[in-house]
Every structure is written in structure tokens, then in C-alpha cells.
Amino acid sequence: MKKSSAALRYLLCAATGVALFSCKKKDAPSDPVTPDNNQYVNDWIYQSMKSDYFWTDKLPASPDRSQDPETFFYGLLNRPDDRFSWIVPDYRTLVSSLNGVVKEAGYSVTLFLFDQSKLGAQIQYVKRSSPAEAAGLKRGDVFWAINGKEYTYASGADVDVFLSALEQNHTLRISKIIPGADGRDSSTAPGNPIQLTVQEYAENPVYLDSVYEINGKKIGYFMYNFFTPDKGDSSLLYDNQMDAVFGRFKAKGITDLVLDLRYNPGGDSRSMLNLGSNIIKGFSPGKVFYRREYNKAIEDEIVKDYGADFLVEKFTPKSNNIGNQLQHFVVLTSSTTASASELLVNGLRPYMQVYLIGDTTYGKNVGSWTIYARNDRRNSWGLQPIVTKAFNSEGNSDYTNGFPPQQVLKEGFRMGVLGDVKEPMLYAALTHILGVAPARMAQVQAPARSTLRKVGASQQRRAYANQLIEQKPGQ
Template sequence: MNNTLRSVPAWWGMVLLSATLLAGCRKETDLVEPTTTTSSENQTINKWILENMREYYYWNDKIPASPDLTIAPSDFFDSILYAYDATARPDGDRFSWIEENADDLSASLSGESTTTGMEFMLYLRSQGSTNVIAQVLYVLPNSPAAAAGFKRGDIISKVNGQTITTSNYVSLLYSGGTTFSFGLAELQNSTLVDTDLTRAVTATVFQANPVFMDSVYTVGGKTVGYLVYNQFVPAPNNSNGSEYDDQVDAIFSNFKAKGVNELVLDLRYNPGGYTSSSANLASLIGKNVDRTKIYFREEWNSTLTPYLQQEYGDEFFIQRFVTKSQNIGSNLQRVFVLTTDGTASSSELIINGLRPYMTVTTIGTTTYGKNVGSITIVDDSGNIKWGMQPIVFKSFNSLGQSDYSTGFTPAVEVQEPLNLQPLGDVSEPLLNEALYQITGSRIARRGVAEPNRLPALGSSIQRRAGGGRMIKSLPTFKPSTL
């Protein structure tokens, strides 16, 4: 059996974060009926899992000596993890995961999935209630949800005629169904009221473009560039190109041509992605950065480190900036980053990696907190269809800092309201605050924002298979040679 890492172009090294809908580490595969397998098949798959985990896993010295090889592969994988526990293992693993279909895993990591094309946040309808609402955070252009008329801020209270509750929201929203009839609610005098409006949407296989929008504002003598970027993905699934990175480059070329001297980077819904795309974006922003400067370093386990040093040298563990002609750092003294608890992994890497080179001011709420990364491991022989994403390294910026496992606390805290304004609208609270920090005055009155005091249950972004994992590809080599 040829057990190797999936070989992809070097620039597709990526950092992706695994977030959860609720506290704990529930994976998307938990919602799929398991395929029936025999004990012998389980043992074959589990031996493959164990062999690779003992070589690559960041906590490989914590793997049990004699795990039960007869149980289902997903359960076996969980059983050998150095699982996070707030008391017993505060340094433990919150992010490793496995999926039954390696091809689906690869597609999801490039932003392709079966989706309606809208992302939403889940809240209890009121304090103490068991009823749930889903508020639309954004809608992808040209997606089924966009065609159905959905927009940011819409509130969904029913799915297929059923009121959403704490006991049925998983089955209604995440069970793999593709046909939905969404019933809407609205705010009336600070009260959520169900309406008769419904919208039918059929999920399809859809490639999401992570570059959501960009604008340039001229305010208070400043020229402000604004970019909403929702996942670090260099190109569409099955592409060997760099289409999305090129699109970001073109935006910064325009920023440079227009004399942008302040930058607002909106990563509030960006759960992570490829480290190469993170490095590309950072290289367009950083002050006095080029290919000689370190963006971040990696720490691997003690088993792999000597081998990797011997085979590839110390540069294997270093991600440097890229020299970019579109870089606007010479015009910047600082960068403002808009954040929520959905800001994670490669997004946090931007914050941590740029801080040694310029002032990074965060506005919003505390980020997720993920400073570790993973690799995609598949069986190239095709005998085993599973794919796994174990944590294999921890990241540090050029000053050796990696102290954000509980997230970055915002310099300026701003909560998103219940009545959401469009992204890019200067009255939208987070962008409005950034522009205030830049100019010292409110360029537009904030819209009347209904405070959002509803308990949050999580978001569709956190459930998304490609969202928020810190992943890097390794050169292909056989574990047996270690």
C-alpha cells in the first residue's frame, strides 16, 4: 500500500482552521449515515490511519500504544487524538478531522460544495427559548440563494414548514438535503415576528469566489481601500492556476493606482484557507516586506523534524513574504482588520504575521484562536477512500509569537447588530468604526442598530467543510523512509 501525502503544487500549502457549530469538535461527517464495513475492513483502514498519525501528528507522542483497530474509522480516529480538555489538556487538539471521501474533502478545501450559496448565524430566538433563527450573513453572487432573492440580514425562522428549534436545526439545515422552503421573520418594533413570506431554494454544486467585494473611499483627506475576503483559496477546485490570488493582486494594483493610504481588511467571516494565499495577501499589505522577510515559522513533531531538516533544510519550516509589485505597504502606517469569532487560522495568521512589520488594529469581536495547522493525507493507491486532516504543526511569527490560542481580543470592540447593514455601507457598524478611527469623525451616521443580545449557537461558516482549517502540503514521500 502506497501511503503518501497528496501531492499538489507547492503554493497550495494551506492553513485551514477547523471550527465547530457548538463547543466541542463536531465534524460534518457526524451528520452522514456511516457506511457499513466489516471488522476486517475497519482494521485495514485503521492501520493506515494509525501509521500516518504516528508519523505526522503534532502530538504523536500522545497516541495510545494499543488502540482498538476493530471500531469504525471515524471513531478510531477520534480515539487516538490528544483531545482538548479545558482542565486536563488545555494544550490539546480541537481541530483534527477525518472524512470518508477524500475527493469531497479536496473539493471542499477549494471552496466547492453543494450549497444554497448563503451563510448564516444561528441564534436562540430569545433568552431561554428553544426556538432558533438563522440570520443571513452574506449571499454569494449568482448562487441559488441570490436567485431566490436572499440578502444579508434576512431572518429565517422556518424550514420546510417547520419552526427551527434546538432539537431539529441540525436535521433541517445540515442533514444533506438540497431542497428548502425557508420561512422568513422580521423585526417589528424590536420584536421578531413571523411573516407569510417563503423562499424556495435548491442547493447545487457551487464554486465560491472568496473575493467578495472591494471599494475605495475618499474621506477626511484619506484614500481608504476596503476588501471583504471570505476564504484563503488561490483558485477554483481542479485548477492548477492562481485565479483568486490574481484577483486579489488586481485589487491591490487598483488600490495602488488610486493612492490608497489606509486599508480596512474585512475578515469577519473568513475562517481560514491556504497559507500561500495568506502569504500572498500579507505580501500586498506589509510595510518593507519582500522575499527576504519571514512571514511565519512552523514547529513540527520531534519525529518528523530531523527528517524534514535533512531532506529540505530549515527553509521547509519558514514561510517568507513574496515580493509583489502591487504592494501598498509604502503608503501605509497601519492596517485595520475587522474580526468576529469566525475570523480564524489564516486570517489570524495575517494579524500575527504582519504585527512585527506594522500596526495592526483589530475592530469587532474576539477571533476564534487557532495557531496550529494540518496536512491532507490520502491513500494514493486508491484502496482506501478516506481522507484525513491531522494537526501537524504550530505557527509562530518572525518574533517567535504564537500566543493567540484563545483568539485576538479586538482593540476596539464592536458587536454586529441584529439588523445588519450591507457590507461596504459606510454606516455598517464595523466599517463605520474603522473609518472613524482613520478620520477622527463619523463620515456617516450609523443606522439605527437593534442591539443583538440573542444567544448564538454558531454559524454555517463554521460547519463548512472547507472553512477554517490550517493546512499545508508536504512533498510526496513514504512514511517508511523516515
């Protein structure tokens, strides 16, 4: 795509996702943006929005360009339709973490309220070969403070403060959940302090896979926690590992599949395409996965420069595709299942039954370019204005309120062990597939009467959240 300014890089975040228009030139350092530089930066913001914004005709004609860039940008947005566009002061921070390489201790949490206004956290899963694993943290562990400090909750900003504290070296005192005879849960007293050091850590999204042979069926289970092909080194390491999972499923002759996306907030379209192509039933080369739509000027420019095929993504042939042998396909979801995960569901539905168990998904069917100026010492800002919308092969894109599950099942304090057949969400999926509670299997633990008011999760702090990263044609 031609641009009149210095070379720009684009990341298409459609919640459908995000498109990465890569550039190999080395960045020059940017000088700090000062108040007297606001006019310069805001002129660039307005020009970018005027060119690419999905609602370009709704932009104010004469905004106050003396404001700080963040205030200026949010004042341009077409509310209430646009609840997703955002801006960052340093684009390099965003780009460096798109492949899951960030500084962290290596665990993911759900945040909840206790004592009406205080924040607590429960560990969703511990990442392998991480400081958290070495320290002995476990799924289901609870903590009520960080470095001995409790946090109160009044808005989403307080969630960000809590989560940002976990991105620095910190100390936790862990409690365990104790199921009560009355159906309510309690917790142990906090244990001894555990010191956790953050490090640059590359999370592997290929988290867990198993095959269960129950009542004459072979049921595959795959937990996949975000979309990226590799660490950003072009090795395709994670996509190759994904293919190996489906190779094992195919070799074992699975009859049914449970895909666990409850913690998957989105990511790279290449990996989403790879996953969908391993699952699609009745594959043929011309089958359309999804179609992109932009404002008319941008769409005309894309078609002129790259051809109409750029607007359409098709499934690709995969030797380990298992679609034709599947009798049931179940996806486990939560409120943080978003973007590329939702597009995967939407793109597969025209070709096969997709049964959802869990919570209503996040609900984002629009996308944005992340735009930034290269080699501009006066401007380090990065934009992600909404510029696109995604439709499946039947023209459907109606999931702005998320996909409601056919079977509602929200995680509570009694989380269970991931991959264990008694883990509540997996147990529900197995029961659906079998038509009855699995024989010769211990009964799943009774649900607690305790309520859990969730207010946030680690996924919202990840750069790949609500994104679908795509590569520019020809690169």
C-alpha cells in the first residue's frame, strides 16, 4: 500500500484481528515527545485517521491540535460504535510483545472481588520452565495482596494497576481453596512469602494435548492459549508443534475434538489459518475462511495494489487435517476468548457444527491498523484505529456481543487440573460428546455455591489480545 509519509508499519488487529505489515529497516531512536510537539504529532494522527479510519466521514472537522496526543486521539473516535481504537506512546513496546515475548514471572491470573471492593487473584495456569513453575505455583492458587499490599477496585484502571504490579519483581503469599461441606468455599491462611523474579519469557501457546478413549470413542483435547507461529524468529516452531498435535490425533484415529480456547485472546492470522485448516470438514482449495472489508478508499487502494484476493482468506491443505473423521467439535470459551479465536469459530461454522461450552466470548468483529512513523525522532506514537471488519463465507459478522455458548459453564474457585477428565469444563465437553456422564469415571466435583465476581484477567495486558496478525503480501 502506498503512503506519502515515511515508511509505516501496519498491524491489522481484527477482532477479528491485526495485520502486520513488516519492514526490515532498523529503527532510529525517537526523542521524547514534549508538549510543544503536540501539534506535529496530532497533525500526523489526524492525517492517518482521515486516510484509514473505518468511520473517516465521522471525524470532527477542526479538532483542537494543541492537546496531548492521547487526549486528541480519543476525541476523534466515533462513539459509541468505536469502543476498540487505541493509542500507545511508544510503538516498539507493542511490536516487541506481539509474539508472546515479554517480561513476566510466568503465570496467568483471573482477578475477582472480595470484601466487596478488594481485588484478589486466582492462577489460571502456570507456564512451563518459568520462574512461577520453579517457585511451585499451581493452578487454582489464590493470593490477596502483592508485596504485602492489598488493592481496591473501583474501575478497570485499578485492574491495570494490579496486573502491572505482577510485571515487576514481586512477592506473594499463596492461599489454597478449601471446598466446604455446605457447598461454599473458604481458603487457607496465606502461606510463607514466595519471591518471584520477572524475566524475558517466550510463552509457548501449544499448552496441552491428550487423547481419551472412553465408551468406544477416541476424543482429542487441545489447549491453545494464543495465536503465534513462533517467537518472532520465522522458525514456525509453534505452528509446527500444532501440526504435530494434529498428526498425533490423526494417527490415533480420534472421533471427536475438544478445543480449549478459554484463555485465548487472539493473535497471528497465520496460526489461526493453520489451526482452522487442520480442523475444517470437507476441505477443498477454494473454501473461504473469511473476507475483510475496509472503508471504500482503502479497499479500492488494496485491490489496486494487491488484487481482490487480498480481501479473502482461504483454508490451506494440511496433511494432518482431521475434519472428516470428527463426529463432534466442541470449543471451550470464556469472556476472554476473543478476536482470532472468535474468527476461528465464525469461519468454521459454515462448514461444520461448532458446539460452545463456557461463557459468552469477548465480542470483537472489527479490526485496526497499528500505524507508526519510521525514523521520526519527533514521533514515537503508535495508533490502532479501527479500519476493518471480517465476515465468514456466508457473509456473517454479527458477534459484536460475543458468541453465547450452547452450554453455559463459568469457571469458579474449584478449577480442577487442566487435562484431567474431572476438570469441570472438560468433563462437560466429554459428557456432551458421549451423551451421558463418562462411564468408569469419578463424578466431577459438585459446583460450589460460592460466587466469584470476575473483573479482569492477565490476557487483557497482552499485546496480542484482540488481534489477528497478518503479513503484508509479498513479504
